[in-house]
Amino acid sequence: MPERLRRSHEAWLLAVILVLGAVLAAIAPGFLTPGNFVDLIETYSVQGILALGLFVVLVSGGIDISFAATASVAQYLAAWLAARLHMPGIVCIPAGLLAGVALGAINATLIHFVRVTSIIATIATMSVYFALLMYFTGGKLISDLPDWWTDRIVFVQWQNAEGDLVRITLPIVMLVVAALFTWLMMTRSTAGRQLYAMGGNPESARRVGVAIGRLHYLAYGFLGFMAALGGIIQAHRVGESVPNAMYGSELTVLSAAVLGGASLSGGVGSVPGVLLGIVLLAILQNGLNLLGVSPYFFQIVIGLVILISTSFTMLATRGRHARRRVAAPAAGD
Amino acid sequence: MHAAASRRRPPVTERAPVRGIDAGLAPLLARLRMPGGLAGLAGLLAALVVVFGAAVPDFASGGTLQSVMFQMPELGLLSLAMLLPLISGGLNLAIIATANQAALLMAWLMRSWTPAGASGGTVALVIVAAMLAGLLLCVVIGLLTGALVAYTGVHPILVTLGTRSLLDGVSIFLTRGTIISGLPHQYAAVGNAVVLGVPVPFLVLIAAALACGLLLRRTAFGVAVFMVGSNIEATRYSAIDVRRVLVGVYLASSVLCFVAACLMLARFNSASAEYAQSYLLITILAAVLGGVDPFGGFGTVWGLMLALAILQVLASGSNLLGMSDYLKLAIWGLVLIGVMAAQTLAQRMKRRGP
Secondary structure, eight states, X not given: XXXXXXXOHHHHHXXXXXXXXXXXXHHOTTTTSHHHHHHHHHXXXXXXXXXXXXXXXXXXXXXOOOHHHHHHHHHHHHHHHHHTSOOOHHHHHHHHHHHHHHHHHXXXXXXXXXXXXHHHHHHHHHHHHHHHHHHHHTTOOBOOOOXXXXXXXXXXXXXXXXXXXXXEEHHHHHHHHHHHHHHHHHHHSHHHHHHHHHHHOHHHHHHTTOOHHHHHHHHHHHHHHHHHHHHHHHHHHHSSBOTTSSTTOHHHHHHHHHHTTOOTTSSOOOHHHHHHHHHHHHHHHHHHHHTTOOTTHHHHHHHHHHHHHHXXXXXXXXXXHHHHHHHHHHHHO | OHHHHHHHSOOOOSHHHHHHHHHHHHHHHHHHTOHHHHHHHHHHHHHHHHHHHHHSTTTSSHHHHHHXXXXXXXXXXXXXXXXXXXXXXXXXXXXXXXXXXXXXXXXHHHHHHSOTTOOHHHHHHHHHHHHHHHHHHHHHHHHHHHHHHHHHOOOHHHHHHHHHHHXXXXXXXXXXXXXXXXXOHHHHHHHTOEETTEEHHHHXXXXXXXXXXXXXXXXXXXXXXXXXXHOHHHHHHTTOOHHHHHHHHHHHHHHHHHHHHHHHHHHHSEEOTTTTTTHHXXXXXXXXXXXXXXXXXXXXXXXXXXXXXXXHHHHHHHHHTTOOHHHHHHHHXXXXXXXXXHHHHHHHHXXXXX
């Protein structure tokens, strides 16, 4: 067991988080309070939901950077239906989610049938989705969202020793639900296992009878759904819909998924890993804020995190393979 | 196993084996030049010029040609910087961040090193020194990127996303998102000069394209880049130091970004971390339209140049028609998707035919 733990990516991530948390708690007194922690999770809930969707695509062996544009389109469509046509929530929210799935399906079509590399296909669709959204909306924000959308929904609340109110709100609950659902789908369903198989080796997966086309639609459609969900929750949090509010969050989300152990070559990664990745990023940003470091610095941190975490994962995997190869003939003798 | 094998293998002289492969690859490379494909692109270019010339009254004039020759070079150099990694089977998403950072460094050095009322000679010296510093920065960036791609085995997309975020972060952190201007006017004067009716930037582009073409077609390194792009394992077993080739690819890409940065400085007369961000899509679009295989291994400089000319004519035409920037961006994306769909279709038809 300790050996397994030592090799597990998530255990390392958790150790880094604990060390960083301890350091921050010692330096910044406001850090280790339940209020700060719950606030942090709420701030990062939207990115967490997006990262869970992206994680599924990464496991399948692809990449998608159009999800922020998808989220903006879905959010704006739902907001437009709600604020301009005064549709009830039962229409607006499914319409937004459906738009997300549809845009994801366009990506899947390009990647599966047109056989475009996923990065190039999604760079193209990102530009098309975002540019068309900005063209048709003129960049105008919708600030008169109905109350059913923007009213804060609190599930649990309590007062801590310092007298601060700690609230478990809708975004946090949605993040937990999304994480549970993704975890169930990826580990307990046939489709999830097949996604791992396809990411590991698409050709062998195809030969054992996995329907690659259907899985492409599942992965990119799922990300589209999560993006739309994230978009709708983002509007719920800020109380308005700005067409370019989500644009530019791609790198943070991608680095969370990659931090969590997902690799661009596909087939690896886990939901707990992605959640820990989000927590690590949240702690990093919060810690930098508490230490009074310029917010401009955060992008440098993101870049370093991507470079360091991917290099270490890759070198560690390679070292492990080399060791196994050395060990194998000895066992055969 | 291959990783261990290449580590144990004694260093081989690159020349002999590569020359042998070059002979074997020659027929394949000849086929790659695709006269049909290039003729198609040239035909498309001619058709566009005729259509826009007829539809837009101001289009068919020397002014349009001049403005095309002024606007194309930056995009052309950035596209060349994208072309090399694409052919090697990778991608460099950090080209614009690299160019912007080099431009920022050069602008800052030129501004802070030029003494008030300096003579022409001093200014020239400062400009050359600043450009050397920019080149050095790009060489370092290229070597680091290449080393990360080659020695860790992390996918180039992730490496260059990381370096892009890092470079942009450093640029924005140091400048606080502001624009650096106030360059010595001599710099822009040379950068925007016109020699025999041809703008200097355009001459730079032609020189860079020729250099890239020669590098890819006439050197052992170039052949190795194509081989790495079409089958990296086979290349490794052909006794080619794949890692050194990859470092070279990202180094060359980064140096091309430096040249682009010099041209951008001359045209905007300032530098910022935010400039030219929309070019990333267009460089990929130009490469794919020009016949570069996004999976690596195939592509020509001439195809890329023709594709750039087509895109530039489209851009000038739509500018004269008064289209909005967002509509143009959407059209670029749709054109990219359309071109790739057409290529896939054409391939399928070919496979079904005799």
